[in-house]
Amino acid sequence: MKKTGPEYRRTLGMRYLKGRRCEECGKIYLSSRNFCSDCGREGKLTKIDLPKKGNVYSSSVVRKSTSDLGLDSKIPYSVGLIELDDLDFKAPGIIDTEQRTTGEDVEASIGLLGISNQVRFYTYIWRKKHSYHKPSPNSGGCDFSGGIGIVDYGVYVPRKRIRSEDIAEVWGESVEGMVKSFPGKWEDTGSYAMNSALNCLENNEVDPSDIGKIMVGSESHPYAVKPTASVVAELIGSDRQCVDFEFACKAGTQGIIDGYDSVKAGSIDYAMAIGADSSQARPGDALKYTAGDGAAAFLIGSDDPIAVINAYESFSSDTPDFLRGEAEEFPVHFGRFTGEPAYFKHIMEAAERLLQSQGTSPEDYDYALFHQPNTKFPRKVGKRLGFTKDQIEPTIVVDWIGNTYSACVPLGLCRVLDQASPGDRIFVTSYGSGAGSDAFDITVTEKINEKQGERKRSVDSWLGKEDKNLLEFEPYGKYAKNKGLLKD
Amino acid sequence: MKEKVAIIGVGHTEFGELWDRSWVDLVEEAGLKALEDANIKKNDINKFFLGNMSLGMFGGQEHTASKVFSEIFNSSPGNQVLGRRIEGACSSGGLALEASFNDVLAGAHQGEDRVIMAGGFEKMTDKPTDEATKILSAASDMGKELGFTFPALYGMLKDRYLEETDAEEEDFDYIAVKSHKNASLNKRAQYSFEVSHDKVKKSFKVANPTKLLNSSGIADGAAALIMTTERKAKKLDADYILLEDVRGVNDSIALFERDDILTLVSTKKAAELVYESTGFGPGDIDIAELHDCFSIAEALALEDLGFYPKREAWRWIRKSLSDCEDKQAPVPYKLPNGDELFVNTSGGLKAKGHPVGATGIAQAVEVTEQLRGNAGDRQVEGARIGITHNVGGSGGTAVVSLLRKP
Numbered sequence: 063m064k065k066t067g068p069e070y071r072r073t074l075g076m077r078y079l080k081g082r083r084c085e086e087c088g089k090i091y092l093s094s095r096n097f098c099s100d101c102g103r104e105g106k107l108t109k110i111d112l113p114k115k116g117n118v119y120s121s122s123v124v125r126k127s128t129s130d131l132g133l134d135s136k137i138p139y140s141v142g143l144i145e146l147d148d149l150d151f152k153a154p155g156i157i158d159t160e161q162r163t164t165g166e167d168v169e170a171s172i173g174l175l176g177i178s179n180q181v182r183f184y185t186y187i188w189r190k191k192h193s194y195h196k197p198s199p200n201s202g203g204c205d206f207s208g209g210i211g212i213v214d215y216g217v218y219v220p221r222k223r224i225r226s227e228d229i230a231e232v233w234g235e236s237v238e239g240m241v242k243s244f245p246g247k248w249e250d251t252g253s254y255a256m257n258s259a260l261n262c263l264e265n266n267e268v269d270p271s272d273i274g275k276i277m278v279g280s281e282s283h284p285y286a287v288k289p290t291a292s293v294v295a296e297l298i299g300s301d302r303q304c305v306d307f308e309f310a311c312k313a314g315t316q317g318i319i320d321g322y323d324s325v326k327a328g329s330i331d332y333a334m335a336i337g338a339d340s341s342q343a344r345p346g347d348a349l350k351y352t353a354g355d356g357a358a359a360f361l362i363g364s365d366d367p368i369a370v371i372n373a374y375e376s377f378s379s380d381t382p383d384f385l386r387g388e389a390e391e392f393p394v395h396f397g398r399f400t401g402e403p404a405y406f407k408h409i410m411e412a413a414e415r416l417l418q419s420q421g422t423s424p425e426d427y428d429y430a431l432f433h434q435p436n437t438k439f440p441r442k443v444g445k446r447l448g449f450t451k452d453q454i455e456p457t458i459v460v461d462w463i464g465n466t467y468s469a470c471v472p473l474g475l476c477r478v479l480d481q482a483s484p485g486d487r488i489f490v491t492s493y494g495s496g497a498g499s500d501a502f503d504i505t506v507t508e509k510i511n512e513k514q515g516e517r518k519r520s521v522d523s524w525l526g527k528e529d530k531n532l533l534e535f536e537p538y539g540k541y542a543k544n545k546g547l548l549k550d
Numbered sequence: 551m552k553e554k555v556a557i558i559g560v561g562h563t564e565f566g567e568l569w570d571r572s573w574v575d576l577v578e579e580a581g582l583k584a585l586e587d588a589n590i591k592k593n594d595i596n597k598f599f600l601g602n603m604s605l606g607m608f609g610g611q612e613h614t615a616s617k618v619f620s621e622i623f624n625s626s627p628g629n630q631v632l633g634r635r636i637e638g639a640c641s642s643g644g645l646a647l648e649a650s651f652n653d654v655l656a657g658a659h660q661g662e663d664r665v666i667m668a669g670g671f672e673k674m675t676d677k678p679t680d681e682a683t684k685i686l687s688a689a690s691d692m693g694k695e696l697g698f699t700f701p702a703l704y705g706m707l708k709d710r711y712l713e714e715t716d717a718e719e720e721d722f723d724y725i726a727v728k729s730h731k732n733a734s735l736n737k738r739a740q741y742s743f744e745v746s747h748d749k750v751k752k753s754f755k756v757a758n759p760t761k762l763l764n765s766s767g768i769a770d771g772a773a774a775l776i777m778t779t780e781r782k783a784k785k786l787d788a789d790y791i792l793l794e795d796v797r798g799v800n801d802s803i804a805l806f807e808r809d810d811i812l813t814l815v816s817t818k819k820a821a822e823l824v825y826e827s828t829g830f831g832p833g834d835i836d837i838a839e840l841h842d843c844f845s846i847a848e849a850l851a852l853e854d855l856g857f858y859p860k861r862e863a864w865r866w867i868r869k870s871l872s873d874c875e876d877k878q879a880p881v882p883y884k885l886p887n888g889d890e891l892f893v894n895t896s897g898g899l900k901a902k903g904h905p906v907g908a909t910g911i912a913q914a915v916e917v918t919e920q921l922r923g924n925a926g927d928r929q930v931e932g933a934r935i936g937i938t939h940n941v942g943g944s945g946g947t948a949v950v951s952l953l954r955k956p
Contacts, residue, residue, distance in 0.1 A: 073695055092806075120713070120811065122705030123758040124697060128680040128687075133697040141698050143706060143806050152806040154693045162758070164713050175696070185696065 131176025173248030216262025242464025274330025279313025312494025354464025378498030559588025565903030643670030643910025644940030644949025733897025740903030
């Protein structure tokens with residue numbers, strides 16, 4: 063049977079690990095309810111967020127399933143009861159493994175449970191707990207602070223990887239040495255966006271209800287009509303403005319501009335700008351080697367930012383280089399425009415405008431980040447603009463996960479923030495087909511040292527540059543299935 | 551002296567994929583057989599209670615009793631009867647047994663000798679297996695939203711059992727071997743054939759550690775029995791068996807809400823109530839029809855009903871059944887005091903079949919026949935006291951009854 067709206071709303075608490083505790087007897091419930099089953103009307107139930115860490119009490123690996131949410135397509139999958147940390151409560155949940163995990167420590171992140179009547183049901187999914195590489199905080203620096211900019215950031219990249227050799231073999235081609243990320247069976251653009259938002263709020267005290275605007279840029283939004291941002295907002299506990307952007311690969315940086323302007327105008331205290339994509343490519347397209355998966359989120363505000371946005375410039379034109387028609391499954395290259403008149407022209411134009419308006423030149427910057435549709439373009443355009451290898455290399459993310467479309471430049475910026483020192487100046491230029499570029503001049507503040515010290519996992523760990531042992535390399539068949547290229 | 555309840559007739563259809571028969575055909579067959587066995591007429595029935603899990607979803611009918619009246623009771627002029635359907639997942643049959651028992655007692659309290667038909671049925675194979683499985687998942691709660699299937703719920707019970715004890719996964723496979731062995735002597739059984747331990751062990755892992763041959767299947771079937779006061783049974787000169795007590799108890803529907811998932815509190819409490827009211831205990835029981843929807847369920851039931859200490863059943867399963875392939879059916883369990891206990895002589899849910907709503911009644915039919923001494927090839931010699939144990943979901947409901955040869 064198809065699920066309906068009321069069922070969706072009523073199961074939100076269970077899916078997002080929001081429960082109730084009886085103030086009278088301490089009993090915990092994983093549902094929104096009005097009375098304690100022990101104390102009845104005497105009990106007073108208060109809302110609690112259940113811990114996202116625990117230990118598997120009991121588990122089972124399901125190999126035959128049937129559900130309204132299409133779980134039969136996910137077999138084999140594991141379910142279990144998780145004894146939550148610091149709480150006398152066992153939560154039922156899916157464990158992202160195909161093996162027995164009883165007795166193991168797990169932690170929860172958001173995943174796509176299933177789809178009913180086009181509606182995506184997200185839930186916390188349990189995954190084996192690991193220890194991760196953390197950023198090494200820089201010491202010292204300068205006393206630069208204040209302004210409007212990035213208050214915090216968060217990323218999410220799935221663990222699944224596929225090698226270009228394994229793709230090439232299927233298509234009778236020869237492409238070597240490339241790797242890209244792709245979704246696990248419980249992941250999609252929505253879950254990436256949500257996890258990056260949670261990651262972004264992990265190390266600060268910002269009240270989500272003070273985030274006046276949540277923006278998700280993507281070209282693989284789960285819905286054509288209904289914003290991904292609304293799904294993110296509900297999860298993190300914000301209920302104000304929600305909006306989605308689409309501008310090919312630059313929809314992510316559009317949110318940064320919008321957030322900056324809104325905070326500057328004084329209409330909101332904080333904005334959250336997310337770039338997230340499960341990048342789409344026709345199975346036989348050359349993009350099959352590069353279209354990757356990931357997300358990054360930025361909290362934009364004026365309260366003690368870690369990096370200040372000094373200025374931005376944009377450039378756009380009606381250049382049909384790469385596009386996807388309404389209700390079309392895959393994007394197409396319109397022909398000839400991809401490199402020179404599209405990517406290079408727009409990036410150069412926006413970058414030069416910014417250098418001119420700021421009165422700066424390439425040597426004034428410590429990092430130069432450009433959109434990375436492949437491994438060559440960002441290095442080439444940077445060189446053309448006069449930036450050096452030392453400025454460009456620390457910004458590269460494409461080498462480990464491919465082109466994550468709207469998440470590409472945002473992820474690159476997060477990678478830079480993981481390593482930057484106070485006073486460092488960052489030059490950023492995105493590119494989106496269709497076509498346009500946004501360029502930013504950013505200066506890192508003294509707050510960065512503290513922030514780097516708080517982070518629980520480095521961007522390099524998420525990318526798989528560090529913690530390589532946590533990556534899951536898979537054959538083409540699994541990639542094709544998870545990416546939705548095989549239809550049931 | 552308190553009036554006792556007597557079972558004076560039983561009826562039982564074949565269990566299995568019965569494509570050529572509707573649910574009404576099945577109820578009619580079981581009901582008429584029970585009337586015939588009791589040697590009474592349909593207009594002697596005052597009330598009927600039908601256990602059924604989900605005729606609404608399986609068959610699109612939600613006015614069951616009226617339909618049964620139209621098909622079965624309406625032909626008798628002047629007949630006055632009231633029936634109702636009772637739902638409680640896989641324990642629906644047990645709940646119909648409980649309701650019938652108490653209705654006879656309520657009548658006796660008012661000086662009436664009511665004659666009640668207790669029936670149970672399920673027609674499951676009209677639906678494809680996937681859909682039937684989905685309907686069955688309505689017996690569980692929350693977890694099903696998260697992909698918890700019934701084999702997975704019982705898989706988690708088994709997984710925890712393996713975690714807390716030194717039992718081996720294959721110890722439980724002997725239970726299925728034993729049940730099939732017993733069922734091979736039961737012509738009504740869905741799977742009336744033997745299976746080897748090796749075959750069970752190597753069967754498909756539906757929800758690890760639950761394997762296909764640890765699981766009961768999907769079946770059609772119905773069972774019925776006629777009960778009245780002992781006084782009336784004597785008056786009718788019936789070959790009756792006493793239904794000493796039936797108790798049902800609920801527990802939380804979801805496993806995660808229980809402190810110790812390896813104890814089905816509903817089973818334990820229902821059994822305690824029955825033992826207390828009847829004065830009989832586990833040591834007095836000769837035969838038991840237990841709810842073995844999955845092999846682990848029989849092991850837990852043996853503990854919760856008091857036959858073995860908690861977390862010890864696996865040792866006795868090993869001791870009693872590891873050589874059962876070479877033994878003559880029915881194969882008994884050895885009890886710690888040296889006695890024997892025959893469990894699921896019918897083949898149990900595993901091998902006799904589990905048309906969910908019929909099970910609770912079918913268990914009582916098997917025990918009645920054993921105590922009357924007409925169980926045919928699978929007769930346990932000298933059986934005098936038997937129990938039935940019927941579970942809904944993963945222990946959200948349990949019904950335990952005790953029957954005695956007068």
